[in-house]
Amino acid sequence: MTLETVQIAHGATLAPDNIPLHFGDTRREYHAALETAVLMNRSHEGRIELVGDDRAAFLHRMSTNDLLNMAVDEGRPTIFTNPNARILDRAIVYNREGRLLLLTEPGRAQALLDYLQRQIFFNDKVRLHDVTESTRQFALHGPQADAVMAALIPNATDVPPLCGVATTIADVPVFVARRKPISESHWVVVVPFEHAAAVWTTLLEEGEPHGLVPAGSLIYNTLRIRAGRPAGRELSTEYIPLEVGLWDEISFTKGCYTGQEIIARMDSRNRLAKAMVRLILRAPLDAPTTLFHEGRVVGTLTSSVITPDDEHLGLGVVKFDVADVGVILSAGEGGVEAEIVARAGTLPPQLVGEETH
Incomplete structure (x- = not known):
């Protein structure tokens, strides 16, 4: 069967x-x-294997996390960003014996494979295999x-x-x-x-x-x-990793990678323009839609769901100055009430918001 x-x-x-x-x-x-x-x-989450002596160094220079000196069978999530530090893709990398195994986001195997293939230089000792x-x-x-x-x-x-x-x-x-x-x-x-x-x-x-x-x-x-885990439109060029709670998937001590300068600057200033938050909605609402606070646009409802217990839950990316537990937002043209119940993902406690964005 x-x-x-x-x-x-x-x-x-x-x-x-x-x-x-x-x-x-x-x-x-x-x-x-x-x-x-x-x-x-x-x-439907893709699986890509990398072999060759430079496999770890290649991925290390291409993404946000430190992928060198990983123990056998250790895994580390990492993010691929463009020169403006916007999210292109995300994967978790496992250091298997003699190869690396990348587990991609749903439906992203071919896109990530094509992206990585374009980054291989003539002297890189690395080969990619899609085993999805x-x-x-x-x-x-x-x-x-x-x-x-x-x-x-x-x-x-x-x-x-x-x-x-x-x-x-x-x-x-x-x-x-x-x-x-x-x-x-x-x-x-x-x-x-x-x-x-x-x-x-x-x-x-x-x-x-x-x-x-x-x-x-x-x-x-x-x-x-419900858990505040970004996916889909939260993992897109609309956002940088820090804004969607992925601080724990970034190394701030490694060498250069695409987008590092902007991410390092935001970390050193301890400032963010936006943050992802978990929301309870007072009525069902499709995402994406605009989020308002006291009449001004403050962000976007990026994901929403009605649970089997008839709970209306959402994720939103909002300006940092309103990203506090208990803040009441309104969503969409109908002004559906959306209460912030938590910041999503991982964020350092010392962060403050940008004054302008």
């Missing part, structure tokens, strides 16, 4: 790219993600995700944050790794294409005693907005 056949048998409704949207009961999926654990097919089609990628989220992995993999709970390990599931060689959480704990499982159905089935069977259920991309989007 194919992976798609197995997932349909569990009640999946598939998107055109064969990624499950849901498994028939989004409320069950949502509460499992918050209370036990869920298993998701995230194979020859592999599949699953994710586990939730407070019981660690218990599920421990049932399958010896010493899984000893794996440090953002690190991975090569192992087997259902006698299939796989790579499992921790990622930044959006609901308690987050694991990724990369499997060979031809064994994806067997690994998916084993994960569900072994996870059942821990409350594991399959969930679709609709719940992923809900979780990531």
Whole structure:
């Protein structure tokens, strides 16, 4: 049986790219993600391998994080920016034995591959391989995700944050790794294409005693907005990484990379023009739309969702001087009330806003 056949048998409704949207009961999926654990097919997140002696140095000069001297199976998220420090792409890089593995944002494998290919100089000892089609990628989220992995993999709970390990599931060689959480704990499982159905089935069977259920991309989007994790239009040339809470994906001690001067200047001045915030909306509202405060335009509602519990949640990027918990904004032409409940992502506590922007 194919992976798609197995997932349909569990009640999946598939998107055109064969990624499950849901498994028939989004409320069950949502509460499992918050209370036990869920298993998701995230194979539309691309997978690119880099080989060659210069693979780490090449990525290091191309992106924001320090990618040198990584331990085997250590992972680090990093961002690719243009000369104005605007976001082009984001990936997490794992240092596997003899190669680097990049996990991209959904649907971004070819775009990132093309971008990186254009940056290779004639003397760079690096080769790129898109392994998206020859592999599949699953994710586990939730407070019981660690218990599920421990049932399958010896010493899984000893794996440090953002690190991975090569192992087997259902006698299939796989790579499992921790990622930044959006609901308690987050694991990724990369499997060979031809064994994806067997690994998916084993994960569900072994996870059942821990409350594991399959969930679709609709719940992923809900979780990531709830957690304040940027995606889509937040990871675009509209913004620089600092404005969308990605300070922890930037090294401020490494050498030059594209866009570094602007990012370093903002860090040294401890000033930001904008910040991403989590919002509770008083009514459903589609993003993007304009955000106002006391009649003036202060930013954009960049993501919104209605949760299965009928909560109206959003993310917005707003001027720093209004990016405080408790501030009430209005959104769209109808003036829907939007309350800031938290700043999203990672921000240094000493930051202040720009006086003008």
